[in-house]
Amino acid sequence: NAGVTQTPKFQVLKTGQSMTLQCAQDMNHNSMYWYRQDPGMGLRLIYYSASEGTTDKGEVPNGYNVSRLNKREFSLRLESAAPSQTSVYFCASSEASGLAGTDTQYFGPGTRLTVL
Amino acid sequence: QKEVEQNSGPLSVPEGAIASLNCTYSDRVSQSFFWYRQYSGKSPELIMSIYSNGDKEDGRFTAQLNKASQYVSLLIRDSQPSDSATYLCAVRGTDSWGKLQFGAGTQVVVTP
Numbered sequence: 001n002a003g004v005t006q007t008p009k010f011q012v013l014k015t016g017q018s019m020t021l022q023c024a025q026d027m028n029h030n031s032m033y034w035y036r037q038d039p040g041m042g043l044r045l046i047y048y049s050a051s052e053g054t055t056d057k058g059e060v061p062n063g064y065n066v067s068r069l070n071k072r073e074f075s076l077r078l079e080s081a082a083p084s085q086t087s088v089y090f091c092a093s094s095e096a097s098g099l100a101g102t103d104t105q106y107f108g109p110g111t112r113l114t115v116l
Numbered sequence: 117q118k119e120v121e122q123n124s125g126p127l128s129v130p131e132g133a134i135a136s137l138n139c140t141y142s143d144r145v146s147q148s149f150f151w152y153r154q155y156s157g158k159s160p161e162l163i164m165s166i167y168s169n170g171d172k173e174d175g176r177f178t179a180q181l182n183k184a185s186q187y188v189s190l191l192i193r194d195s196q197p198s199d200s201a202t203y204l205c206a207v208r209g210t211d212s213w214g215k216l217q218f219g220a221g222t223q224v225v226v227t228p
Contacts, residue, residue: 028135040124042220043204043206043216045215045216048215090160104162104165105216107159110158116181
């Protein structure tokens with residue numbers, strides 16, 4: 001099992017360019033999440049998908065869109081990149097079988113994005 | 117006010133000593149608490165979860181939860197250089213199913 005995979009690992013964009021970050025999990029998990037991590041800020045939730053076919057905004061959704069393509073895949077799109085979106089992006093997934101309190105999130109390796 | 121607070125560190129710990137990390141949270145109805153370890157340049161990795169007041173031990177790690185005082189702590193006994201990492205505290209409340217609030221993390225440096 002690969003767990004949670006993310007592509008690309010590194011990306012440099014110019015202001016105004018667009019790109020899609022890809023995430024896939026092979027653990028048959030129901031829920032998937034996108035976070036960004038900035039120095040001194042911890043992990044902040046951008047969007048999440050509680051189950052296939054649903055998506056919801058997290059703490060910092062502005063400037064991003066998501067697509068839950070199927071149960072395995074959850075993509076994050078930057079339509080017009082800005083320097084403030086320079087960050088490390090992590091995708092995570094969890095089983096979300098109904099025991100919400102014990103639900104554990106597993107993280108992908110991350111994408112390091114720089115917007116010039 | 118941040119919802120989950122941690123000292124940023126760095127916390128310098130001699131090899132073999134006990135590292136003590138603290139985390140406080142503001143949502144009184146929070147139910148689930150997690151400690152993740154993150155090595156530099158890597159992704160967070162779950163090391164402990166705790167749901168009830170008291171202590172929970174797993175190997176060299178002990179998590180302690182006090183809901184009345186709204187804090188959760190992590191003890192690392194017999195600290196090793198491989199424990200040098202940033203430790204993230206995460207909290208889940210009852211009104212945000214599945215979602216976690218993370219602290220900014222405490223950097224631990226174990227010195228030989």
